[in-house]
Amino acid sequence: MGKFKDEVMRMYQKSVENEIIEEIEKLENLTDLEVKKFTKEGGYSDKLARKWIKSLKTAQLRKFFDTIKDIEKDLKQKDVSWDEVEEKFYLLEPQLVYAAGRKVMGKPILPDGFYRIMKVCMRKIVRGDANIKKKNYMRFVQFLESIVAYHKYHEEKAKQKGGR
Numbered sequence: 001m002g003k004f005k006d007e008v009m010r011m012y013q014k015s016v017e018n019e020i021i022e023e024i025e026k027l028e029n030l031t032d033l034e035v036k037k038f039t040k041e042g043g044y045s046d047k048l049a050r051k052w053i054k055s056l057k058t059a060q061l062r063k064f065f066d067t068i069k070d071i072e073k074d075l076k077q078k079d080v081s082w083d084e085v086e087e088k089f090y091l092l093e094p095q096l097v098y099a100a101g102r103k104v105m106g107k108p109i110l111p112d113g114f115y116r117i118m119k120v121c122m123r124k125i126v127r128g129d130a131n132i133k134k135k136n137y138m139r140f141v142q143f144l145e146s147i148v149a150y151h152k153y154h155e156e157k158a159k160q161k162g163g164r
Helices: 002-026 035-039 044-052 058-076 082-101 112-125 130-161
Strands: none
Touching: 002 044, 002 112, 035 044, 035 130, 044 112, 044 130, 058 082, 058 130, 082 112, 082 130, 112 130
16 A cells, blocks of 8 residues: 555656646746745645655755855846846756756755756746846746745654654
């Protein structure tokens, strides 16, 4: 019975990621992603955090998130354009690829689904003029902030239940 349950969970988890990827791919720009779709309980961020609670380590999530927040901080400065942070943005990809390729004790340290969702979001960021790119990036930050928040919430709940 345990193997069957594990297989069903794997199928559900893959379909959750694929569903979200398909929805994001339909968007013209990342700014078209409605905030309520990823922030509400049961929304994209909540579903992903539940899925990744055992496979996405907080340290990896924070490392990537901190880099994203650094770029956001630069963009929020007066008179800073997208062009001035674009290089830093493109350097996120090798950081993501490296983390996705690393393994500890034979297990990936970054779930494939996280990698795929970040990649589809990053492709949506670089559409349009510099102003739209900046807005797309800010929506990306909001989405990732929401994932971090739900991940922390579910991580704490799992600790209370006796395991992560």
